[in-house]
Amino acid sequence: MFQSTRTVTVIAIALPAALQAAAETTAYLNKNHSLNMKFGVEQYGSCRIHWQCEFDSLDKFDQLNQKLLKDREYLDMVKRTEGLWVHGSLKDTLVKFPD
Numbered sequence: 001m002f003q004s005t006r007t008v009t010v011i012a013i014a015l016p017a018a019l020q021a022a023a024e025t026t027a028y029l030n031k032n033h034s035l036n037m038k039f040g041v042e043q044y045g046s047c048r049i050h051w052q053c054e055f056d057s058l059d060k061f062d063q064l065n066q067k068l069l070k071d072r073e074y075l076d077m078v079k080r081t082e083g084l085w086v087h088g089s090l091k092d093t094l095v096k097f098p099d
Contacts, residue, residue: 001097002061006051007042009089015047018084022049025077032071033064048089061094 010018022039029035035053042048055061068074 001099002055002058003095003097004053004055004061005093005095007048007089007091007093009086010047010049011084011086012047014084018049018081021077021081021084022051025074025081026051028074028077032073033067035064 019041026037026039029037037051037053039049039051042050055064
């Protein structure tokens, strides 16, 4: 199993809008791409949002990424979040867990 995590630091004043965007994006991905994605907010330290999702294989992870690159609605959602995140703070992590 693979766990994908995306984190991004929120511009503090934009937190309410960032949380709304995170909720809408997560709901969209779960509904339209059959994911079981979750998001949360870091409780101590920086103001970061974390998205987390699991995949059975790297092939499924890659297939999703290819679909998302062609998903106009998703790409529009991402574009609307410009200005909510600290520039350069986005970080993706992929972890493999033993079977």
